[in-house]
Amino acid sequence: MTSTVPTAGELPADIPDFPMTRAAGCPFDPPPTAMAKQQEAPLAKIRLWDGSTPWMVTRYAEQRALLADPRVSADITRPGYPLQTAVAPGSRSGTGSFILMDDPEHARMRRMVTAPFAIKRVAALRPAIQKIVDDLIDGMLAGPKPVDLVDAFALPVPSLVICELLGVPYSDHDFFQDNSKVVIKRDAEPEERNAAMAALSGYLDDLMGEKLAAPADDLLSGLAGRVKAGELTRQEAAQMGVLLLIAGHETTANMIALGTLALLEHPDQLAILRDTDDPKLVASAVEELLRYLNIVHNGRRRVALEDIDIAGRRIHAGDGLVFATDIANRDPEAFPDPDRLDIRRDARHHVAFGFGVHQCLGQPLARLELQVVYSTLYKRIPGLRLAAGLEQIPFKHDGVVYGVYELPVTW
Template structure:
């Protein structure tokens, strides 16, 4: 039987705030309140920063169904969309990004940047990525100890790769990394976040101007061809560049550092990875770490375009949805013994990259980067260990993307 949504006056008084807090001493696990809600029901009301009460979708099957449902919108401008944070007056709040659009415009814009991320094209980058990883490890081994793995390795690896792919000068990395950190910090002031987005937009617009005048063999130059053909405005091209630049380094950097920390805290699993020459085990390890850690920890946001009946519940048109993929990846119905890190597990069906038409465009590149890192770092520095206690590691509880701000290591 399908129930109807309660009115505001009928909402239960104990609706939890979202995002929820992780348990002290359990930095790799989702918040206990979220897991408790998952055990209770596939959908639960939560309260956001602005007092709105969207549905949190707690379970794997329902998340996949809704993420693939054309009646569910990713359009941030639609009424009822559950915003992550407050938006500065007059700012676009990221609405120029194709990941916050619906088909057909989403599909049209996405296709313009799909080719460089195709699996075969990405696979050809392996030798270049391997050299980047080896060079950075050489630098670490030649330098002082301890070292911050985030600053010395985890952040430079994907930054160098995405700069090469896009055609962005790596010499500008301090600028775009600093502004990216502001954009993805949940408690940054709306004006501060809008300013960082403007700075990045202006920067990419300037690069677009350079590529229009002198095209090169890179993704941004490819977008300028779309601008010349009238398929994109220069502003739209610059916004796509901002999205790809931020997503191309922040997410993978956090997975490198957080994944390394998780392995150091699970030495039996680290030994498996360090001692293997089997590329299938390395690939399996990447998928399991993506599932286990799930750095997108504030939920994927959507809004219902029509009434939707699912799992005995009716979601009304205009109601927001928060699809908590971190707990979907810990759903025991999809992953037996889900709280155990098991690098031999077949975790390829996880939803760390989302699902449906909006699943992560750059996932082939992220997978390759992580495979190269996880198969190289621990072999070349077999004595790698933390240079601080776990309780001293600063975690990104305040970020849209989860990870660590610093990871002091030695060997």
């Protein structure tokens, strides 16, 4: 028998605040409270920063079902949408990002940037990515020790790649990296976040003007062509550029650093990866690290458009949904012995990139970058080790994207 969502007056007294706190000394594991909620039920009420109480979808099967359900909306402007953070007045309706839209508009805009991220197109970038990785490792080996792996390697690798792909000058990396950090910082003031987004939007708009005047062979020039054809406004093209620039370097940079730290803390797995020449095992290691770490630790956000019955519960139209993909990737029904890092595991069905029509556009590129990094760094620096205790590593508990601010290493 299907039960209904409790009314506000009937809400359970023990609704936990979200996001939840990770256990001290367990930086790779999801918060214990979230894991406990997963054991209790596939849906659980949580309380957000604004006092709203959306559903947290805790289990793998229900997450995939709902993320693929057309009755679930990604439109941030709809009432009930569970916002990540406070927004400045007027900014909620002007997001412009296609990832916060529903089909058909989402599909129309997404198609405009799909081709450069197609698997075959991305595969052709391997030699260029390999050179970037090797050059940065050369720089580290020639420089002083210890070194911050984030600053010297993890952040430059995807930044250089996405700059080349988009047609953004890498010489501007300090500007866009600094502003990106503000945009994805959960506790940044709304006005501060709005200013950072405005700076990035203005920067990409200026670049769009240059591409309109003198197109080149890059993704932004392709968008400029869409503007000339009347398929996009210049503002829409610039906003798409902002999304691709932020997503293209922040997420992968955090996976490089956090994945390296996880491997250093699991030397048996690091040894297997370092000693293999099997590209299939390297690819397997990438998928397992994506599952095990899952840097999107604040959940993907949606809102129900209609009443939906699932897992013995009724989600009402207008109810917010938070998909805690970090705990879905630790669901024992989907991944036996889920808290064990095992790079030989077949983890390709994880939801680190989401699921359904909104799953991550750039996942082929992220996978390739991680494959090149994980198959190269530990071979070329076999003695790589932490230059500080794990308890001294500053983790990004305050960000929308999880990772480390610094990773001091030596060899």
